[in-house]
Amino acid sequence: MKKWIFGLIILLLLDFGFAQHKLKVIDKKSTEEDHQAPEVTPVKNVLTIQVTKDQIHKGNLLLVNKDHPVPSGDEAAEAVNLSQHEELLNGFGLLDNTIKLSPSLAQKFTTMVEFAENDGVNHFLISSGYRDEKRQEELYQQMGADYALPAGYSEHNLGLSLDIGSTQAEMNSAPEGLWLKANAWKYGFVLRYPQDKTAITGILYEPWHFRYVGLPHSAIMKEKNFVLEEYLDYLKEQKTITTTIDHQSYQISYYPVSGSTTIPIPANERYEISGDNIDGVIVTLYS
Numbered sequence: 001m002k003k004w005i006f007g008l009i010i011l012l013l014l015d016f017g018f019a020q021h022k023l024k025v026i027d028k029k030s031t032e033e034d035h036q037a038p039e040v041t042p043v044k045n046v047l048t049i050q051v052t053k054d055q056i057h058k059g060n061l062l063l064v065n066k067d068h069p070v071p072s073g074d075e076a077a078e079a080v081n082l083s084q085h086e087e088l089l090n091g092f093g094l095l096d097n098t099i100k101l102s103p104s105l106a107q108k109f110t111t112m113v114e115f116a117e118n119d120g121v122n123h124f125l126i127s128s129g130y131r132d133e134k135r136q137e138e139l140y141q142q143m144g145a146d147y148a149l150p151a152g153y154s155e156h157n158l159g160l161s162l163d164i165g166s167t168q169a170e171m172n173s174a175p176e177g178l179w180l181k182a183n184a185w186k187y188g189f190v191l192r193y194p195q196d197k198t199a200i201t202g203i204l205y206e207p208w209h210f211r212y213v214g215l216p217h218s219a220i221m222k223e224k225n226f227v228l229e230e231y232l233d234y235l236k237e238q239k240t241i242t243t244t245i246d247h248q249s250y251q252i253s254y255y256p257v258s259g260s261t262t263i264p265i266p267a268n269e270r271y272e273i274s275g276d277n278i279d280g281v282i283v284t285l286y287s
C-alpha cells in the first residue's frame, strides 16, 4: 500500500515536471512567433559594415575645436555663394554678398525659419556661413586670438555652422535669438557656445552661432544640456543609448575605430554613421 502511494507520488512528480517542461517549450515558441523579440533575430538578418579610419573624419557629428582641427577633405567645397543662388534664399536675409553655405545646409535652415515664421518670428539674417581657411586666416589676423580661431580650427571651416542675426536687435534679446534658443533643436541645430558652457567649449557665449548636428542628437543635447564635447564623451562612456522622438525610436552607439572595424547593423533598418573627428564613429539606427 505504502509502496503504491510512493509510486504514485513519483509518477505525479514526473508528470508535473514534464508538464512544466512542455509549458516552457510552448512559452518560448509563442514568444518567438508573437513578439519577434530582437534577441532572437537570426544571425542572417544582421549585416556588417566595414568602417575604415577615414570615416572618423566625416559626418554631422564632427567635433571641431582648438584641439581638433577641421579634417582635410572637400566636404565643404560644395558651399556656394548664397547671393548668387536666389532659389536658396527663402525667409531670411544676408548680411553681405560674400556669404557661402552648402545648398543642403541652406535648405535645413530654410525649413527651420519657415516654422519660426509660423510663430511670427521672421527677421532672420545670416551673417556668416562657410569660410575657407584663407578667409579664416584673414579674420584671425584682424581680430586676434581672443576673438577668432586660427584657420582650420573654426567650425565655419567645416561647413556645418552659421552665424544667425536679426534685423530687430542683438541676438541675445531679439525674438529670432530667443526662438532659436528654444526651438532650433527640433530641426537638428544646436547653440554651439552657450553662456553656461564657456569652460568646456573654450569660447565665449555666442548667441548667434548655430551648428547642425541633426536629429536625434540635437534633441538629446537639448534635453541633457550638453554641448558637443559633452555629448560625444557621454556616448563614448555609455556605448549605446536609446531614445524616442515623435514616435520614432533611435539607437545610438559609439564604436572606436582603429584600422578596419566591423560594425553589425540589423538588416532593413535605416542607419546613419558619423565620425567624431577624434577616434571613433557614431552609428544611429532608426528602429
Ligand SMILES: [Zn+2]
Binding pocket: 128, 156, 161, 162, 163, 208, 209, 210
Ligand atoms: Zn560663428
